[in-house]
Amino acid sequence: MKWNDKDWVSEDQEFLPKRRVDNKISWQMPHIIGSFYSNKMNRVVEYHSLNECLFFFLLELDSSTVRYYVQPINIGIQFFDDQGNTKGWSHVPDVLVFKNGFVPLLYQIKEKGGPTTTTFEKCNFHCENYSNARGWHYSVVYPKVLPKAVQANIKFLEGFIKKRRNADKWIPEIIARLSQLRTESIINLASDFSHRIDPLHILPIIYHLIATGVFSFNLNERITEYTEISCFPFHTQFSMLFHDEEVMK
Structure with a gap:
């Protein structure tokens, strides 16, 4: 697919960041937060890990990437607790990428070698289902395994x-x-x-x-x-x- 001719007005509204970047839980999961000015998006882009920062820089340099949106959507995840009650939370994937030659690409950015939790598996399952329903592709990406x-x-x-x-x-x-x-x-x-x-x-x-x-x-x-x-x-x-x-x- 070719994305160069879009005006991006509707996407700019639909995919506004859905969460605020902060260090609220840094005491239990240390990470580095920051921001930079995106020449591709003509706006400030925030990140809350070095993995995210590295991947966003890669998107900036990749000429086939036309546009990308960080924390673009809320995906509802429901489950039953031990008493059979319905519980749930809202998961926000890391970035949605529009790249020439591809359907929209939804990414979760992770540290290689980190623990694979039940929560992580549930998020992947629901992200993949959501992406399939919209005709997108979903992947987990590990930028820091690059040389x-x-x-x-x-x-x-x-x-x-x-x-x-x-x-x-x-x-x-x-x-x-x-x-x-x-x-x-x-x-x-x-x-x-x-x-x-x-x-x-x-x-x-x-x-x-x-x-x-x-x-x-x-x-x-x-x-x-x-x-x-x-x-x-x-x-x-x-x-x-x-x-x-x-x-x-």
Whole structure:
């Protein structure tokens, strides 16, 4: 499915966050909360774990992800207690993703190796049923099983998605130069412009072109100034992480 032409007005209302991010139960389940400005959603996105933060950064970098909504829906879960009385609670899955080529994707974000409780199994069962009824797909995702180098690259490059001021002046020339060279280290490419501008001003633009998929590099090696880059499109590398069987279950 292609999602680029939607106006997202109804989704923006329907999938507003259904819970508030706080540390209310951090004394029994420690976690880190925070927020960042999403260039993809044009709004502040909150997270309450490093797993969530890492996965949301990945969504920001994946060019095939058009839109995503955190804590998007309430799913009612009912059960019978020992006396046969009906009890229940409302479960909020972590994120709903609209990605080109796929039906809407509902995700629960978890820490690998954590205990599998009855509550967790019930939540999965009801999330899957809810998703099937709406024509969505449901998965549990474990972002921190990604290699450490990949995690570091995701965190680093997310900070360069937003285009720096005056970048448009240099982007065509940088792309043209790397197209001529075919492959070059980041620092050497920046230094090619040293007769006109301090290479330190070119480096953030190169990182921006990597973060937005214009330039490619070996995602499995931690990016540095000496990393070799090329002009082959990079956008599919972030997309492929979604199909890693260790990450998605």
